[in-house]
Every structure is written in C-alpha cells, then in structure tokens.
Amino acid sequence: MRSAVLLVSAMAIGAIAGPFNRRYVVTRYEAVTVYLTAPTPAPSAPAPAPETEPTPIPAPAPVSAQSSDQHKSGTKQQNLRDGPEYKAAMIYHHNAARANHGANPLVWDEECRKNAQINAERCDFKHYIPEGAGQGQNLFVVSGDAFNATAGVTESWYKGEFKEMTDNNLWGKADIPSEIFHAVGHLTAMLWKATTKVGCHTMDCGSSMTVGGSPSDMNKYTVCNYASAGNYGGEYAKNVGLPISKTKLGSWSD
Secondary structure, eight states: OOOOOOEEEEEESSSOOSOOEEEESSSEEEEOEEOOOOSSOOOOOOOOOOSSOOOOOOOOOOOOOOOOTTOOOSGGGGGOOSHHHHHHHHHHHHHHHHHTTTOOOOEEOHHHHHHHHHHHTTTBSSOOOOTTOOOEEEEEEEOSSOOOHHHIIIIIIIIHHHHHHHHTTOTTOSOOOHHHHHHHHHHHHHHOTTOOEEEEEEEEOGGGOEETTEEOSOOEEEEEEEESOOOOTTOHHHHSOOOSOSSOOOOTTO
C-alpha cells in the first residue's frame, strides 16, 4: 500500500520565470513553468487564442511505447534511482504517454542525462540548463523514503496535467494561453513530437535540499532534460497530438 507523500513538480524550457502554483488533490503539487531561448530563432510569442475554432485534427494512429526488455512493471519502481532498470523505466513511462498521442518514442541521451545531473546535484528546486544546450527540463521532488521517479513522469507531469488540457479545450490548438501554460507545460514538453531524446537523473539530496529558497524535507529529486526543446508558440497543434484514449492513461507502477 502506497504511503502518502508530498510531491512537487516543475517544468522548464530554459531560464527561470513564473510563480509557484499550488493545488491539492490526493497529494500536493506545485508547478513552475519557464521558457527556453533556443539556439535557433524562436517563433514569435504565443498570440491570444483565436476567436474561431481551428480545423479539427484527426486523432493519431497508436504508436507502440516500445518497452525495454529491462523494464519491469510493479511497485518496486518507487525505489529506482539509477542503473539499467531506472533508465528503462523512465524511457517506458515517457513513451507510454507519447504513444497515446501518436508521438514517436524518445531515446535515452547521455548529454541530456549529464545536464540533468548537473542541475540535480545543486539540490535546489530551480531550473538550470547550460547555455547553448538547446534542451528542455522537467523537475520533480518528493518527500518520504521512496524516489517515485516514475510517478513524477506518469502521475504528475502527464496525468496531473491531462485534465487541464481537456477542461480548457487545448488539444489541437496552435497556442497555449500564458495564464494556463504553467498548468500544462510539463505534459506538452513530454509529448512534443519534435523532441527525440530524454535523459534523467534522480538523487537523494538529504538535508541539502531547498524548495522556494527554504530548506525542505522534500529531498528525493528527479530532473529530466529533453532534446530538442519544445513548447514553441504557434506549434502546439502539430507537436502535441490528440489523445487516442482519455481514460487509459497508465500508472506509475506500469
């Protein structure tokens, strides 16, 4: 039986910006959303949502999550923090979500992992991406004894923001309104079709962790970096596919 834990997640595509947003469900989440200045010219800033509905986009065909032979489902995933099983689980959970939106599977990338590690070892719940890396970044931190990295991917970044996308009728829209972006930006970063690589690092920060500038016992810290970065204004419709299923969204223990 899973114990109650305190969860915090954040998403970045670049330098830090934006306030904390706190909402309560069964567990408590916070999200910070920021944008990245890409190494190539970025599209213009998101424009206000059009008054007329865009042309409907057909639902994508299913894409396999391509589970690794090393991936093993079950509750033992809550304790994964490194090694082949950790890598396989993180790839699986990202790609299971992407498969529900017709996006091709991500592959593990050591440059993304190294940059994720650089930030994780700072043990500060803030985004840091080396200049010129051209990567996006999601953050997740949890209290308790377990690392719960796969819960960060499936329960927080994906399922935790899926309802916001649906309730705000954002599937198939070219832009995400800035006032809503903070609530869905982790999900769109994960699902972005032009993104092809992911690398993650999970660690125990012990008594060194800070969240919001203050010491915190939420010290099991996961950082995932993505290449190339997504979340560009005007490009959401072609990069974030419509959901094939709105009910079969997976579980952290899959």
